[in-house]
Amino acid sequence: MNERNERIFGVACTFRKPADVFHAAEKVRDAGWTRWDVHTPFPIHGMDQAMGLPRSKVPRLTLLGGVTGFITGCLLTWYMNSYDYPLIVGGKPYWSAIYPFPVLYECTILFAAFGTFFGQFILNRLPHHHHPLFELPNFARVSDDTFMVVLEAQDPKFHVDDSRNFLQSLGGQEITVIRD
């Protein structure tokens, strides 16, 4: 990467229609880019495949949360009703997985939801309030009705002029260089 590129975050262009940005994404994917993104006001169906993105890793964190929750529930009820202060109720066992099952069930769901919620924000690197894209004047329109492809300078294929020409060949409008 040359010195000129270091102060550049990337190159962006806009599209007006979901179909246009969808086909542009397929071409960027086929050209072998790795550090790039498509910004859309809503998730476009099939865009993950069009971009060649792998399956999201959120489910792993959900599973981790769920397993943690179930074990936490077991430990909680066992420690409180059987170990620390054994409660005799009707001559039944101090602890079994049956009687506190609603508690185990709710703990599993609660922790799985935490895993999903925080997992999503961690994987998306949020909160992240300061980002070069926010300096782009037309970026505000992306959350409304505009679709944007951003090629990042971090990508080994990136070169300012080539990237601009590439975006132009894809049919992108308002091609802009984003400063870091």
Place this chain on the structure above:
Amino acid sequence: MAHAHDSSSERPAILDKVRPAELPRPKLILNDRGFHWITDKVCGIVEEPTPLWWKVLFGVALFIASFTGLGLFYLVSTGTGTWGLRSPVGWGWAIVNFVFWVGIGHAGTLISAILCLLRQKWRTSINRAAEAMTIFAVMCAGIFPLFHVGRVWFGWWLLPLPNQNGIWPQFRSPLEWDVFAVSTYFTVSTLFWYMGMVPDLGVIRDRAKTWWRKAFYSVLALGWRSGNRQWSNFEMAYLLLAGLSTPLVLSVHTIVSFDFAVSNVPGWHTTIFPPYFVAGAIFSGFAMVLTLMLPLRAIYRLHDVINQYHIDNMCKIILATGTMVGYAYATEFFIAAYSGNVYEKFAFINRAFGQYSWAYWIMVSCNVITPQLFWFKKVRENHSLVWIICIFVNVGMWFERFVITCTSLANDYLPSSWGYYSPTIVDIFTFFGTFGFFSVLFLLFIRFLPLLPMAEIKMVAPQADPHAH
């Protein structure tokens, strides 16, 4: 998601020859509204100067909410004797109101989670408001058991913490299960609601003109950039939260019904309670969604995004769940007769013809008879009538809980200890005020947060399909 992309290559050749007609699908968005129109419409609600009707309603809501404050202040400073609870009815309005409000919340989760898993696209227009309703309803519900414990400053005994004698909560109690179920429900609903709202908060942030507005919505939107790499994780998390909320919502009212069903009281000790309670909860919740959405739709002219198709669907769900509830009432009677248990038989004859028969027949006429009007298209298209029927359903469902709670407790096994429960003015104040408390929260939601999920509505618009021609 994947199927749309590959559809062209896998399309059987015969389809080109016979050219089957497109299935006519009802439009979700009328008048071919574009993406920008949706943004403008929803953000406009938050961006416009505070309307006069909002200020008036907010004042009225605050005033009504103060009744709960007054009721609770008097209760705490004087003692629980000020509620109408005495032997044999130790569970009166407090538990009735608790079940009523929790039940209302269930429709929000049904719309946001179960209908999401069932790919019901029409849910998009109403899910945000319905989820908000869920959260606020659970907040109202929480007040009652908390103060029903009597000495509210010992409310922390509900939590898994040791008291001063080193004793922990007892996990064999359905009331303790309830603590876990309701608090999990509240937490997960809030997370789901907020996560779904983050992209829309980003839209308001991007349109903000004043610096404080920008700051407020920037903080809430967490720097969301709507990149597809973010959407990919977001969509997965949304689907998973929907998948987690579905068993959760079914478990919450199941566990609430365990409060009754696990006891030995005639009329309560039945296995039908969990499904019957869940159906009733969805029934009352949808009635509340329509009660709130019909006026909002009229005020904000949301007719293009909440159209007759949406209202029809909600009416039909009310009809279906109302019929299920009616069927459950009949089953209870049949089982009581068939069981050969004299106490169970008496409990049900007493419900229909005993000292609380007035409440029983209010319940039956509101819950079983009125929703049957939704069979008729003419009724579903008359929105004033729909709204009135929904009010009847809300009233009927409150009376259902009243009937279940009070008839069984007032006349159980020993005639010598029978009694008659009536609420006091403190009960009435506290309950009446919760409608104000709910309205205060809901009005704040309308004013400051995106009422409709913009990204999701745009997603179901026909022009959002990348393969559209």
